[in-house]
Amino acid sequence: MTAPLENYHARMQRVLDYIDQHLDGDLDLETVSKVAAFSKFHFHRQFTATFELSVHRYVQLARMKRASHRLAVRGAQSVTDIAMDAGYDAPDAFARAFRQRLGQSPSAFRKSPDWEPWLTAFGPLDNARNKLMQIIFDQDDVTIRDVPPTPVAILEHRGDRSTIPDTRRRFTAWRKAAGLSPETNPTFMIFRSERMPAVPADYSMDLCIGTDLPVEPDDAPIKPGVIPGGRCAVLRYPGNTTNLEPAALYLYRDWLPASGEEARDFPMYSRRQLALIPNVEAHEVVLELFLPLK
Template sequence: MTAALENDHARKNYHARMQRVLDHIDRHLDDDLGLDALSGVAAFSKYHFHRQFMSTFGVSVHRYVQLARMKRASYRLAYRDAQSVTDIAMDAGYDAPDAFARAFRQRFRQSPSSFRKSPDWEPWLAAFGPFDDARSKLMQTTFTADDVTIRDVPTTRVGIMEHRGDPATLGATIQRFIAWRKAAGLHPGTSPTFNVWRSERRPASPADYSNDLCAGTDRPIEAHGEQIKAGEIPGGRCAVLRVIGNTHNLEPAALYLYRDWLPVSGEEARDFPIYCQRLSLFPEVPEHEAVAELFLPLK
């Protein structure tokens, strides 16, 4: 083996050990995630691990764990109303609700109860910038043609809540969508969840962003006070690419389908936007185990 190959193998092994740590954190947010435990997962010396983690991810181990727990807590506050604020605080590693509230307000400029009622997503997005940057350093998936299957999919009738405008406010639309489907009795376990993208992920003007949130159902659509319309995702041939983990950003998978796979496939895209089906969602599953399938409609 040449020196270059040996170095590449060593680098990949090092990154795999660090990735193992991130996966362990995702899976064990309720457990001990101190330096001793995490350095053991990586099989690195605890005396050097915190510096290795910092140099790899640009954020300390302690900060990363705090952010991971706070992200789950904020999702539960915004999208899951079954848990009390006190229970969410305890799950986030705080001994008392007031300590959690202080940390939450410092980070997001809202109290947990205020965030639950009406989240302000701009400071939320800014607070998680370092966390998302850290995760993206090792989570850059490389797709190949073997990852793409061509599937005949049936037509699916859906209820549609349209999001039009700044993607920074998408969280509020998701919150309303979840509340609507609960009121309509459309549980994600029996009613499939889709996103249909009718614009780029980051258009030149945020006002041009367009995303349909859809719940599959054969029943008549009941609006329950929301702007909901009946529609369908048309059946036909589709190129399908499954993404596991990092499903909040499916742009790399979409780019692979359009830029790399489609030009050499001999296929031609059909006149319907690219869309995805959310098969498992965070925080019901650890973030690295969330699954989505991306569908590129073909002629």
């Protein structure tokens, strides 16, 4: 990375940090552009071009995310106070915006948070920060584990990646109907093809959730399966992302040749689970990439 680009990223990082630390303050365009020392006449376009969302949208999402944290801590604040702190003049307006974004009312979320839509709703915030993150792996980031066999329920995705959201919706609907939660049952993706095959229709991937419950015939196209046990190289990925290509590239191109290990005849797969951090208001995503070894 060139020195000018590093400086640009540092200035943009300063803006994100300032916004996150001053959500109760005045975060208009003039204020945040001064933090980055950019012209306010161009800053909104620079911010949007860099992060793929506007300053106003980023602030909205950041305030809503903080509100969801406070709701999850039952009894900490009233819904009305949380709505006001999020910048809404009335609880009804806050409730409408909250339901539209997370699929639950604030009171329902406080009683029983559904964290999977939460991750999706606030994904743009993670993506914004990832734009400035240059993830560099080294040998110490990889551990070799003996992984036990894991019974799973599987929904196969075959075909163009553009239809993955539909596959995810069907899988999520089945998971919820079966009473399986990503907080207690880890989810897996088994990558059976390249991420971007030359022929888009050749893309192949399995969505799985760990469970030893029987899969009934009426549950088709869900089917039972097992992720085989054995030795695996495991790379833990920082943060929540759907793009594991940098991690996969590192394992195949750099780690495997230097390790003296050989890959086993089973595809690379990822494991994701939500974990509540003690004394912290949000959920952490535990995301790991597994390369099966001989």
